[in-house]
Amino acid sequence: MSEFDYDLFVIGGGSGGVRAARVAAGGGAKVALAEESRMGGTCVIRGCVPKKLMVFASSYREGFSEARAYGWEVEDGEFKWPVFRERLHEELDRLEGVYRKMLDNSGVEVFDGRAVVTGAHSVKVGGKEKTAKHILVATGGRPVRPDKENAELGIVSDDLFDLDELPETMLIIGGGYIACEFACIMAGLGVEVTQYYRGAQILRGFDDEARGLISDMMMEQGIHLHLGSDIHEMNETDDGRIKVSSTAGQDETFDKVLFATGRAPNTKDMGLEEAGVKLGEGGEIVVDDYSQTDVPSIYAIGDVTNRVNLTPVAIREGMAFVETVFNGNPTPVDHDLIPSAIFTTPEYGTIGLTEEAAREQEAIEVYTTAFRPMQTAFAQKPWRVMMKLVVSQESRKILGCHIVAPNAGEMIQLAGIAVKMGATKEDFDRTVAVHPTMSEEIVTMREPIRTS
Template identity: 75%
Template sequence: MEFDYDLFVIGGGSGGVRAARVAAGEAGAKVALAEEDRYGGTCVQRGCVPKKLMVFASGYGVSAKEAQDYGWTMMAGGFDWPKFRGTLESELDRLEGVYRKILANNGVETFDARARISDPHTVELSTGETKTAKHILVATGGWPVRPDIPGAELAITSNEIFHLDVLPERMLIVGGGYIACEFACIMNGLGVKTTQFYRGAQILRGFDEEARGLVSEEMIQNGVDLHLGTNVLEMKKVDDGIWVKATNGQEYTVDQVMFATGRAPNSKDLGLEEIGVKLGRGGQIEVDEYSQTAVPSVYAIGDVTNRVNLTPVAIREGMAFVETVFKGNPTPVDHEMIPSAIFTQPEMGTVGLSEEAAREREPIEVYCTSFRPMHTAFIGKSDRVMMKLVVSQESRKVLGCHIVAPQAGEMIQLAGIAVKMGATKEDFDRTVAVHPTMSEEIVTMRTPVRTG
């Protein structure tokens, strides 16, 4: 049968664009891509990129104060949100243009439309057009979820936070995952009176206990009003903002509420189940290790599969898909030992197993140090950082590395190479320290603090 395309990609985020580009540019396939919103997806338009730029912006207030303590004559003025937002929006427009250009330069035909799958080889576009393809790749990402409570419509999500007309004076952030914690630190750093509710016993569930405990302590010390074991019961609009009733019995009035209470796969109304693609309980597309669905011609990558929801992982999955389907080289996706960072203040970098997860698997040794870094200790600040290695007693391999410190994201990328290669504790010990740095502590820890 003759098809219009070898590959039709649904979704113009990082994973979909990479798969389309490589299939067309390197494998010579005839490729089309449909995107109903902005090109670049969550990461470029509503996630990592604008978030990191806000992280940078939010750090300068503290930097100005620290510079004074170091002897500089400096005055930190107020933060000009409209100026920053204007520059941010220009940058996101520029990046969208880059993504469109990449696709055009590689001969990918693009449709600014919503796509729906009507049979294993056919896609219907919201423009009324119908296209056929030998293979269909779903890369539609995820979307923030709003809790079902009275007044929920008054709140924003991470999608809207980058486009606020004015910076609120008082803000409540609901959630305890990395998105909630990052934005609590950002808003606090920008001078917003920031309150955070999390219904659980400690923020950053699933991460190393000790590391998330330190992040939590530092956030509170830096001014975030964090309430654990607390959730929102109801909200309503009042004259001076949004009135919020909490499960701890207290009432708050704030200017803005943001829900960061989870994300769901963008799999609704794509025609998937009708053609036989299986969805999981949370709406995620079920795929095998080659990203293939129950329908052989349909594949899925990225957050819509809810495997490891990180941009570089979606890109890896896209590359592996092209290797498998268009280059005749079946390539499963490797989801082991993926380094990641949480851009709180201080940052957390992590790769491999938490102490708790490793302990359940085998006997381990834990090497850990927490200290006041030279940079801020010099000016009398009580900030603390942490370096931690989780080591297998039997193989001596480093099973996990966890860093809580300024620039931990930069550090964990490099530590991640060693851990992925299977470095042992003795490999770390043999490495000479770079002095004076915070990260030197990762190679100078000699005695385990815990074993078992």
């Protein structure tokens, strides 16, 4: 009989923690999982899934005028936020039920409550201490408000899905992908959106040409994007709105202010440091290539480690953890060449190095094209898209692929397979184009526009 209550105790019911718990239990381990909020975590309940459903909802607004250009007799519709919100929460409830059923079917014991680490092999949940041979922390992250006076007047991304009504005007603070995605979403739903970002260009860290095009297209949609600008002061007005003074000297009043200025790992008051687990400067759990902490029996995966904060990565890390700890097959996590998408309008799909990063690494060739896609050009819309390949002069391998276009997330998933396999520019050139599509441009660019 084991000296521990469980072989594995997972703290956190997000995608990574649930996958690790299910797979370990499926292999015969005795597993428990604790979640203090809703099963499904950030992605399912207050992140990727509800956000993408809002992306879908926001896309129909432009579709009415486009349909008329194609001969359809349609009038602009009116978006009913309460109708959508009710349907949205029904779907999130359904998905949470799916997660719970998967855990139950796998034989995982679930605790609905906050768990804290009390030792190398122990946690406390619901006022009771439980022991486990291994502990896996998968508590994710949370949006944070900036350290500004009256910051409590603003909301964060978690709050968006529960709004009683859509505001007429909204200020979004930040220039990362969350800020830009919600700027496009809210504008698509009919909200007048202003966005402040203190940097020189949005989407810092991504390819310069791609983020420049997205910035242009966001402003084309009517988003009032102010670069080099931040909140200087904010106060509530007598009618419950928010008056904002910017660092650029502007004074404006908004119905809502959304802070999308960063996220923090959920490690506060969890007993981790007391148990010997090392935390980084941002509160993230420090782990090795196998997701193991300084305490050999305690592991961590997902956003709480602040490595690559993407749901599919957390799931991969959970699978690698099970392989390493329970299947006797030490498996490091592969964080190289991860495709990702930003669901702005238009979308941005990317894998590998930016042109700027690749140029610092080695001699490269850059192939790029920007054009008006057939569907929206016919409707006399100004939208432009971009395809870019960054190629090593020496090996001819594709070092980076960047797509700014409708459904770029779908395209980059397939392009990502080729890049991950080590495809060369000549491999792309040998591939016959699918015509007429936007994506055919990725295999028809013959001459580099820049070399360095």
